[in-house]
Amino acid sequence: MEHTYAVTGMTCAGCQYKVQTLLGKVSGVTDVDIDLDAGEAHVKMDHHVPTSDLQNALKEYPKYQLNEKQVSMPAMSAFEELAEKSWVETYKPILLIFGYIFVASMIAGATPIGFNEMLAMRIFMAGFFLVFSFFKLLNLEGFADSYAMYDVIARKFKGWGYIYAFTELALGLAYATNFQPVITNAVTFVVMSVSIVGVLQTVLSKKTIRCACLGAVFNLPMSTVTIIEDGLMIAMSAVMLVMLF
Structure with a gap:
C-alpha cells in the first residue's frame, strides 16, 4: 500500500x-x-x-x-513551472556554459599550423570539468544529497557524492595541464560511464527529479539533456584514447 x-x-x-x-x-x-x-x-x-x-x-x-x-x-510545483517555459529557457544555464566552453576550445584548437582537434577536445574537457565542479563545490553537501537520489553508487554510499565533485575538479586540472592523458581519459571514461547508469534509470523511469550536474545552484530537471551531457564526455574521452594510441 x-x-x-x-x-x-x-x-x-x-x-x-x-x-x-x-x-x-x-x-x-x-x-x-x-x-x-x-x-x-x-x-x-x-x-x-x-x-x-x-x-x-x-x-x-x-x-x-x-x-x-x-x-x-x-x-504549481517548480517543475510544473518549468514545464511552462520553453526548452531553451529551462536549460539556458547549461546551454550558455557549453557555448562558452565550446568557443574557448575552438579558439585554443585554431593554431597557426592548422586546427588541432586533440587540443580543442582537451580544452573542452578541462573547461567542462572545472566549471561543473565549481558549481558542485558551491554547495557540496547539497550536491551530495541530490546526487544520492539517483546515482547508483551514491545511493549506497553518500560519500561518493563528495568524492565525485573533487574527482571532477582533479580531471579538469589534469586536462588543463595535459597530465598523463591516457590515465586521465581512461578515468573519465570509467567515471562518466558509471554516472550515466543512474541518469538513464531515472530518465527511463520518468521520475521527476532535480539534475545535480550543476550542483544545488540551479533547479534543472533530469532529462535527455543530462544523458547527452554524460554521453558526450564518454564519447570524447574514448576518441581521445584512440587518438593517443
Missing part, C-alpha cells in the same frame, strides 16, 4: 534526503519518494503504519512537519 503525506519545512535537496532517510527507517515502510517541490512524501508500506510513527521519526528535526495529505487543488 502507498500513502501520500504533506511535509513542510523542506527547503533543499539536503532536507529531501534527510526526510527520505528518516522515514525509510520506520518499521513497515518499504520505500519513500519525496517530492520536494510539492512538499509531499509518498510512502510505501507492507502494512498500515500509523501517521504518528512517521511523525515520531522526524521529531528530532522539528522544522519538518508531516501530516496526512488533505485533498485540495495543488499549487
